[in-house]
Amino acid sequence: MISDETxxxxxxxxxxSGTATLLASVWSLPTSYVLTLKRRVGVxxxxxxxxxxxxxxxxxxxxxxxxSSSGPLAPLGIKLLYxxxxxxxxxxxxxxxxxxxxxxxxLKNSVVMYSELALSLGASKTQIMTxxxxxxLPGVVASIIMxxxxxxxxxxxxxMVGGNISGYTRVMTxxxxxxxxxxxxEEAIALGLVLMAIMVVISVTLKLINKVYGID
Amino acid sequence: xxxxxxLVLVASVVILLVVAYYxxxxxxxxxxxxxxxxxxxxxxxxxxxxIAEAFRKEYPNxxxxxxxxxxxxxxxxxxxxxxxxxxxxxxxxxxxxxxKGVIGGGRVFAYNYFVVVxxxxxxxxxxxxxNVLEVFRRVYVAxxxxxxxxxxxxxxxGTHLRELMIWGLLGLNPGxxxxxxxxxxxxxxxxxxxxxxxxxxxxxxxxxxxxxxxxKLQNLELLYINTDDxxxxxxxxxxxxSKCGGDERRYGELLINFIxxxxxxVIRDYGVKEFGQPLxxxxxxxxxxxxxxxxxxxxxxxx
Numbered sequence: 001m002i003s004d005e006t007x008x009x010x011x012x013x014x015x016x017s018g019t020a021t022l023l024a025s026v027w028s029l030p031t032s033y034v035l036t037l038k039r040r041v042g043v044x045x046x047x048x049x050x051x052x053x054x055x056x057x058x059x060x061x062x063x064x065x066x067x068s069s070s071g072p073l074a075p076l077g078i079k080l081l082y083x084x085x086x087x088x089x090x091x092x093x094x095x096x097x098x099x100x101x102x103x104x105x106x107l108k109n110s111v112v113m114y115s116e117l118a119l120s121l122g123a124s125k126t127q128i129m130t131x132x133x134x135x136x137l138p139g140v141v142a143s144i145i146m147x148x149x150x151x152x153x154x155x156x157x158x159x160m161v162g163g164n165i166s167g168y169t170r171v172m173t174x175x176x177x178x179x180x181x182x183x184x185x186e187e188a189i190a191l192g193l194v195l196m197a198i199m200v201v202i203s204v205t206l207k208l209i210n211k212v213y214g215i216d
Numbered sequence: 217x218x219x220x221x222x223l224v225l226v227a228s229v230v231i232l233l234v235v236a237y238y239x240x241x242x243x244x245x246x247x248x249x250x251x252x253x254x255x256x257x258x259x260x261x262x263x264x265x266x267i268a269e270a271f272r273k274e275y276p277n278x279x280x281x282x283x284x285x286x287x288x289x290x291x292x293x294x295x296x297x298x299x300x301x302x303x304x305x306x307x308x309x310x311x312x313x314x315x316k317g318v319i320g321g322g323r324v325f326a327y328n329y330f331v332v333v334x335x336x337x338x339x340x341x342x343x344x345x346x347n348v349l350e351v352f353r354r355v356y357v358a359x360x361x362x363x364x365x366x367x368x369x370x371x372x373x374g375t376h377l378r379e380l381m382i383w384g385l386l387g388l389n390p391g392x393x394x395x396x397x398x399x400x401x402x403x404x405x406x407x408x409x410x411x412x413x414x415x416x417x418x419x420x421x422x423x424x425x426x427x428x429x430x431x432k433l434q435n436l437e438l439l440y441i442n443t444d445d446x447x448x449x450x451x452x453x454x455x456x457x458s459k460c461g462g463d464e465r466r467y468g469e470l471l472i473n474f475i476x477x478x479x480x481x482v483i484r485d486y487g488v489k490e491f492g493q494p495l496x497x498x499x500x501x502x503x504x505x506x507x508x509x510x511x512x513x514x515x516x517x518x519x
Contacts, residue, residue, distance in 0.1 A: 023231075023235055026228050026231050026232060026235075027228070027232075030224060030225075030228060068296045068297070068298050069296060069297035069298050069459065070295075070296040070297055070298075071296075081298055082251060082281060082283065082298070125221070126219050126221070129221065163251075163281065163283040164283070164284065165281040165282065165283065166265070166282070168279075168281065178260075178284075180404065181256060181260045181402055181404050182260050182261075182262070182404070182426065183404055183423075183426050183427040183430045183432055184430075185430075185432070
């Protein structure tokens with residue numbers, strides 16, 4: 001029913017957006033943890049929140065100019081344009097503000113609720129951190145899922161820096177866009193349904209895992 | 217600093233380094249990547265994939281990568297050195313970039329015809345007219361009388377510039393009228409809008425046939441096609457990008473040669489089976505004829 005090419009596109013989408021999300025969490029989660037320990041971060045918070053809705057095609061254009069053969073990175077021998085790695089890089093930057101702002105809120109709540117209590121009970125710094133991370137895990141996981149969804153569903157970056165090259169950088173959203181241009185609406189809708197199904201399955205699975213481990 | 221703090225820090229740095237390495241040195245460098253920026257119409261019809269398949273049989277170590285964008289963007293990408301070959305159908309723009317030295321080694325390799333499509337009942341009464349200027353004049357009159365709409369691409373594409381040129385030759389400027397709808401969109405969207413509004417529009421034949429056959433344009437009919445009208449000839453050219461070098465350039469030149477000769481008759485036969493007629497015609501030995509038509513378009517701009 002599903003052609004090999006379509007299947008490859010679906011798997012590539014998951015791989016690209018998944019890697020991008022993991023990459024983003026490497027710097028986003030520690031950043032939001034550090035933010036919870038600082039006072040007076042209101043301005044930083046507002047700034048990051050305002051970046052959540054950045055148009056993907058704008059970010060795509062900026063990255064294109066950065067990675068282009070005439071761009072500032074070209075003399076360093078970095079040839080990333082029109083590769084899956086370029087999409088990964090772009091999407092990881094795209095979801096960073098979303099991940100920081102959503103996980104920050106959860107972490108901050110835990111810090112407010114538990115850190116002084118734990119401190120008064122004589123816990124060490126490491127113990128406090130472990131406690132906070134454990135208590136806010138469901139929220140952080142939700143933040144990661146949201147970021148993954150945003151990465152999986154974005155079109156502008158994949159189009160601009162990926163180029164929608166068949167069998168190489170074509171992901172679900174760019175394949176849908178191509179289906180529309182080609183008048184193959186049925187295929188576009190089928191891919192759209194797959195896209196939605198993946199998001200739902202992943203979200204439900206993670207919720208179940210949370211429940212089983214009794215964190216929720 | 218607690219143990220966990222340190223652990224998280226070290227792990228983050230390690231992961232970042234691994235990812236950075238992987239990002240900087242992408243795998244699979246054993247094939248030659250040949251990047252081709254192209255106008256959407258060539259790619260959306262599927263012709264380029266057919267060409268790529270034939271080319272792959274001859275040069276299996278080359279991977280053709282098509283970046284399908286508008287004519288303007290295709291040239292901008294070339295200017296920045298991000299593609300090696302450009303396939304395009306806008307002589308005026310091509311001429312500008314040739315003068316700048318961005319592209320060279322041009323060959324006209326294929327042509328087809330712009331057509332005018334419109335509502336079945338043809339309120340502007342253009343069927344049977346034998347030149348595109350008269351067609352547009354009648355659409356203008358019908359529009360002014362409030363009987364119809366015209367959908368313009370409005371996106372500086374080759375098709376859009378041709379439309380503006382025809383209005384310009386007539387000395388008409390419909391830009392500010394209420395019946396002239398500029399969508400700023402691709403050909404497929406413009407056709408769908410024309411279908412909804414029961415409006416006229418200028419289209420390339422390939423996109424129209426593809427959508428018509430898919431049953432998406434039930435309100436539209438092909439009302440004007442004239443293979444003797446030079447104003448509706450749509451010429452596709454291939455160029456090598458000046459900044460491109462090495463193996464990519466060598467294979468880029470081979471590709472242009474391959475396309476110009478239409479080896480295997482890919483261009484000639486494309487679409488015959490599906491639509492009962494070809495969507496593109498190879499230029500082949502008629503190069504001098506089409507080059508002179510190309511030049512006529514290259515030195516004119518009417519907007």
